[in-house]
Amino acid sequence: MQTTKGLKLADILTTIVISIVFGIVYKLWGPFYYFVKPFGLHVDQLIYGMWFIAATVAFLIIRKPGVALLAEIAASSGEFIMGSEWGLEVLLYGVVQGLFAEAAFAAFRYKQFDVFVVSLAAIGSTIGSLIMDFYKGYIEALAPWNLALFLLARFVGAVLISGVFASSLVKALEATGVTQMVRSASKEDYEQLDR
Amino acid sequence: MRWDIHYRETWLHRTNPSLKLLVMMSIFILVLFLHNPNVLINLSIGLFLLFFIYTGYPLKYLLLFFLPFFVIFVSTASSMTLFGQGTTTWVQWGLVHVTKESFLRGMHLGFRALTFALLGLIFSLTTRPVYLFYSLMQQLKLKPKYAYSFLAGVRLIPIMLEEFQTVQNALKVRGAGHSGTLEKVKRYAVPLLSQSIRRAQRIAVAMEAKRFSNETKRTFYYRIGFSKYDLMFLFSMIGIIMLSYYAATVFPYIPVTDVR
Amino acid sequence: MECIASVEQLRLKFPGKETLLFKDLSLSFKKGEKVLLIGPSGCGKSTLLQVLSGLIPHSVDIPMKAKHIRVPDNWGYVFQDPDSQFCMPFVDEEIAFVLENISVPREQMPERIEGLLRAVNLQVPPHTNIHTLSGGMKQRLALASVLALEPDVLFLDEPTAMIDDEGTEMIWRTVKQIAYDKTVIIVEHKIEHVLDFVDRIILFNDAGEIVADGEASTIFHNYKEVIASQGVWYPRIWDDYKKKKKVRRHSSEQREVICLENFQGYRNKEVKIRVNTARVHEGEWIAVTGKNGAGKSTLLHALMKLIPTDGEYKVYGNRLEQTKQLARRIAFVFQNPEFQFVTNSVWEEMAYSLRLEKRTEQEIASEVERLLKMFHLEEQKKQHPYQLSMGQKRRLSVAASIISGQKVFLLDEPTFGQDAKNTFALLELFESYREKGAAIIMVTHDEQIVKHFATRRWIIENGQLVRDEPVMPETKKALSVQGGSSREMGYSLS
Numbered sequence: 001m002q003t004t005k006g007l008k009l010a011d012i013l014t015t016i017v018i019s020i021v022f023g024i025v026y027k028l029w030g031p032f033y034y035f036v037k038p039f040g041l042h043v044d045q046l047i048y049g050m051w052f053i054a055a056t057v058a059f060l061i062i063r064k065p066g067v068a069l070l071a072e073i074a075a076s077s078g079e080f081i082m083g084s085e086w087g088l089e090v091l092l093y094g095v096v097q098g099l100f101a102e103a104a105f106a107a108f109r110y111k112q113f114d115v116f117v118v119s120l121a122a123i124g125s126t127i128g129s130l131i132m133d134f135y136k137g138y139i140e141a142l143a144p145w146n147l148a149l150f151l152l153a154r155f156v157g158a159v160l161i162s163g164v165f166a167s168s169l170v171k172a173l174e175a176t177g178v179t180q181m182v183r184s185a186s187k188e189d190y191e192q193l194d195r
Numbered sequence: 196m197r198w199d200i201h202y203r204e205t206w207l208h209r210t211n212p213s214l215k216l217l218v219m220m221s222i223f224i225l226v227l228f229l230h231n232p233n234v235l236i237n238l239s240i241g242l243f244l245l246f247f248i249y250t251g252y253p254l255k256y257l258l259l260f261f262l263p264f265f266v267i268f269v270s271t272a273s274s275m276t277l278f279g280q281g282t283t284t285w286v287q288w289g290l291v292h293v294t295k296e297s298f299l300r301g302m303h304l305g306f307r308a309l310t311f312a313l314l315g316l317i318f319s320l321t322t323r324p325v326y327l328f329y330s331l332m333q334q335l336k337l338k339p340k341y342a343y344s345f346l347a348g349v350r351l352i353p354i355m356l357e358e359f360q361t362v363q364n365a366l367k368v369r370g371a372g373h374s375g376t377l378e379k380v381k382r383y384a385v386p387l388l389s390q391s392i393r394r395a396q397r398i399a400v401a402m403e404a405k406r407f408s409n410e411t412k413r414t415f416y417y418r419i420g421f422s423k424y425d426l427m428f429l430f431s432m433i434g435i436i437m438l439s440y441y442a443a444t445v446f447p448y449i450p451v452t453d454v455r
Numbered sequence: 456m457e458c459i460a461s462v463e464q465l466r467l468k469f470p471g472k473e474t475l476l477f478k479d480l481s482l483s484f485k486k487g488e489k490v491l492l493i494g495p496s497g498c499g500k501s502t503l504l505q506v507l508s509g510l511i512p513h514s515v516d517i518p519m520k521a522k523h524i525r526v527p528d529n530w531g532y533v534f535q536d537p538d539s540q541f542c543m544p545f546v547d548e549e550i551a552f553v554l555e556n557i558s559v560p561r562e563q564m565p566e567r568i569e570g571l572l573r574a575v576n577l578q579v580p581p582h583t584n585i586h587t588l589s590g591g592m593k594q595r596l597a598l599a600s601v602l603a604l605e606p607d608v609l610f611l612d613e614p615t616a617m618i619d620d621e622g623t624e625m626i627w628r629t630v631k632q633i634a635y636d637k638t639v640i641i642v643e644h645k646i647e648h649v650l651d652f653v654d655r656i657i658l659f660n661d662a663g664e665i666v667a668d669g670e671a672s673t674i675f676h677n678y679k680e681v682i683a684s685q686g687v688w689y690p691r692i693w694d695d696y697k698k699k700k701k702v703r704r705h706s707s708e709q710r711e712v713i714c715l716e717n718f719q720g721y722r723n724k725e726v727k728i729r730v731n732t733a734r735v736h737e738g739e740w741i742a743v744t745g746k747n748g749a750g751k752s753t754l755l756h757a758l759m760k761l762i763p764t765d766g767e768y769k770v771y772g773n774r775l776e777q778t779k780q781l782a783r784r785i786a787f788v789f790q791n792p793e794f795q796f797v798t799n800s801v802w803e804e805m806a807y808s809l810r811l812e813k814r815t816e817q818e819i820a821s822e823v824e825r826l827l828k829m830f831h832l833e834e835q836k837k838q839h840p841y842q843l844s845m846g847q848k849r850r851l852s853v854a855a856s857i858i859s860g861q862k863v864f865l866l867d868e869p870t871f872g873q874d875a876k877n878t879f880a881l882l883e884l885f886e887s888y889r890e891k892g893a894a895i896i897m898v899t900h901d902e903q904i905v906k907h908f909a910t911r912r913w914i915i916e917n918g919q920l921v922r923d924e925p926v927m928p929e930t931k932k933a934l935s936v937q938g939g940s941s942r943e944m945g946y947s948l949s
Contacts, residue, residue, distance in 0.1 A: 007340075009402060009407070009409070010395070012341060013344040013347055013395045013398060013402075014392055014399070016344045016345055016347075017347075017348050017394065018388060018391060018392065020351065020355065024355060024356070030263075032376075061392070070341075074345065074348065081324065085267050086267070086311060086315070088220070089308075090315075135227045135228075136307065137271075137275075138454075141297075141455070142275070143280050143292065169381055172799070173388055173389060175799055176385065177839065177842045178841065179392070180470060180471055182392060183470075184516050185517065192468055193468055193520050325543070344542075350541065350586075354538060361791065362794045364756070364761045368787045368795070369797055369807065369808065369855075370779060370808065386796070389841060390791075390793065394536075398542055399514070400510055401534055402542055403510065403514040404510055404531075405552070405553045405556055405601070406604060411556075413556060414554070414561050415561060416547075416554070416564055418561060
């Protein structure tokens with residue numbers, strides 16, 4: 001029951017450690033991404049959404065403001081430290097993607113934890129990544145049909161992976177009982193002390 | 196950060212980590228707005244030399260680290276080359292449409308990815324995370340609760356990789372091999388995440404049991420300051436950039452200054 | 456004497472649980488006392504330490520209230536798990552972290568760090584990677600960093616639960632050296648090295664109530680039966696066990712199960728384990744012993760082909776190349792049971808391998824029910840595997856691994872960190888399989904297990920099987936006189 005401002009140490013540490021697990025996934029996802037990239041038909045974009053999952057999973061577990069942003073930064077730092085193929089770029093992408101995911105959760109005042117909100121956050125992260133791509137990758141210069149396919153694949157993939165899949169992953173984790181350690185005790189629990 | 200490899204400590208290792216990070220971030224942003232392929236090629240050559248000569252790692256490892264970046268180069272370049280828009284057609288074959296413009300843009304993107312990768316490699320090969328976070332606390336006023344949480348997390352990476360291996364073996368033994376990619380991610384993620392969450396909670400309690408507090412003033416075991424190496428770093432970076440621009444105007448490789 | 460820590464009418468409840476863990480518990484500790492808290496797993500001893508130190512509710516949000524609590528001003532806390540109490544990568548940095556917390560000037564740190572390492576007999580260079588230390592060394596580092604706080608009161612929360620015998624002894628020797636003038640409050644399941652140090656024992660029951668509280672030797676003698684029934688490792692427990700049990704272990708030469716000739720296992724293209732020649736027969740229990748890092752686990756990995764191998768290796772006369780094929784004949788039980796769980800309930804977990812073999816539902820159900828009963832998991836069959844207690848998790852991981860009828864068990868320290876009750880129960884289960892002809896290859900550090908259960912011993916040194924000898928205990932003659940089935944007094948399990 002600390003009354004310090006912002007996140008507690010335990011929240012921060014848990015967010016970061018969760019994110020580092022995803023940092024490992026992110027790192028392994030890189031080669032996979034190139035493996036499924038059969039030159040331009042954008043199948044690769046369908047799996048791009050994995051890189052947004054740290055924010056949604058961490059938020060669903062800890063359920064506090066700031067967690068989504070921190071998670072995405074931490075996961076990309078982890079990926080970076082383990083020697084990402086993309087180098088420094090992952091850090092900046094992480095920040096932007098995290099900000100947009102955070103905005104989605106903030107829009108619901110951090111009170112809603114269903115598939116809908118996390119899918120929205122996934123869409124947010126996608127928009128963030130596209131802004132970065134716009135500057136970095138000249139995506140606007142792709143042929144229009146190709147660009148459309150690219151965008152569609154990325155959005156759909158993001159919602160499926162970082163939205164739907166993330167929710168089901170957290171449900172599986174909740175079944176293990178471990179999430180109880182993280183979330184704060186309810187009022188009823190305190191009331192039962194007096195019985 | 197590489198765990199088991201012995202390296203020679205160079206001046207790049209002694210540069211202030213915060214400064215190094217900021218400078219590299221600035222170059223990163225500069226490159227985002229750099230559309231002249233001549234300058235970009237020069238810049239990547241400059242950074243490549245820095246990486247090759249001054250990171251202090253044995254040649255074998257340097258080549259090993261660098262290998263994946265060729266793949267990135269090719270794949271980044273190819274997508275734009277094959278499907279980009281342009282007016283001077285070179286090849287037209289089904290959906291594939293290679294134009295002079297798209298080719299140049301593709302190459303430019305390839306070199307850009309290479310630059311980002313080099314910046315990242317140089318940084319992570321020459322910066323110990325502990326020094327980085329101490330420096331971030333001392334120079335950029337990062338809150339200790341974030342810095343030490345990151346450090347605790349970094350410490351857990353090798354442990355997690357070991358656990359990852361164990362889960363892999365366990366799944367093999369149990370015959371849980373045949374499943375979709377996402378199902379597989381879940382099979383790995385649930386044990387690793389639950390173990391990590393428990394560990395994070397315990398470490399946080401242990402840290403507070405050792406009187407860690409975000410409020411009280413603390414001393415630092417490592418004092419990270421500035422030295423002549425920082426000037427050296429700053430000048431060499433500025434040098435590389437200026438040379439890149441100069442060489443690009445005097446000896447251009449291709450007569451194009453903007454690939455957009 | 457002066458009271459240094461106390462609680463009065465403590466009430467505490469874990470979120471989501473129906474009942475209170477403590478109801479109106481009152482306790483107080485005097486300055487300089489050395490106190491041991493004993494009780495069954497889950498009775499709340501560790502939680503109580505966290506309340507007494509103020510970690511609950513300051514750092515851990517658990518609903519609690521008390522009429523009065525006195526938390527000592529200067530305390531240090533050593534936790535159970537050596538891998539989750541450090542936040543820095545190197546030994547010196549970890550201790551420095553504590554010194555930074557209490558604003559020790561930087562100039563004094565190196566000297567203080569060396570002094571603290573000396574105090575806990577940790578003879579490593581200060582700048583050593585913590586990851587390379589053994590569990591026992593890590594716990595002594597934890598002690599050193601706690602000592603940096605210059606505490607009056609030490610809370611020791613099962614500091615040796617995850618440590619082998621050798622490490623355990625070193626830890627307690629160190630505690631005795633450094634804490635003679637401090638108040639020490641200990642929770643511990645392995646009390647052999649603690650009994651001569653403490654002067655007061657508090658005994659809890661599983662409802663979190665105090666059963667007895669008083670002078671150490673009196674309590675230990677008067678309540679020995681209670682203590683034993685709680686699964687505590689007390690001195691001479693193996694003698695008592697032997698008295699009650701017949702441990703019968705003759706293995707007549709039976710069918711050959713495993714044959715190894717010039718067998719080698721590789722990691723990163725280097726030979727990490729080598730066996731020139733060895734045989735395993737049905738009904739044998741082979742204890743694999745050797746120092747930390749000698750290659751014991753690597754041997755098991757090689758036998759399961761989880762790492763590349765070469766040389767001759769036959770199972771029931773067949774060369775099997777893939778882990779998948781081996782897994783049908785050999786059960787492998789990992790150290791951390793959680794890593795091998797793949798389903799959401801105990802029942803499904805047991806059925807998993809049978810499902811893969813496409814057995815009929817009827818067959819699956821009868822086999823699962825049989826093993827659930829045998830492994831005392833019937834009541835838990837609907838629970839999530841992760842929600843089980845430590846002992847239950849371990850039993851489930853064994854049961855689920857052997858359910859498709861494997862007759863060779865590879866066990867990597869299966870009783871490590873378990874309380875006495877669960878250890879004996881597990882060993883007896885293995886023994887019953889061995890009697891029916893299973894072959895067991897088990898990595899262990901516990902000499903008592905080797906002495907009382909193994910039929911052979913393999914000693915591994917520097918990645919090589921250097922000795923293969925039968926275990927010839929002197930106890931055998933004495934014990935074979937006693938009759939009765941080995942499961943006559945099966946340990947009742949929680």
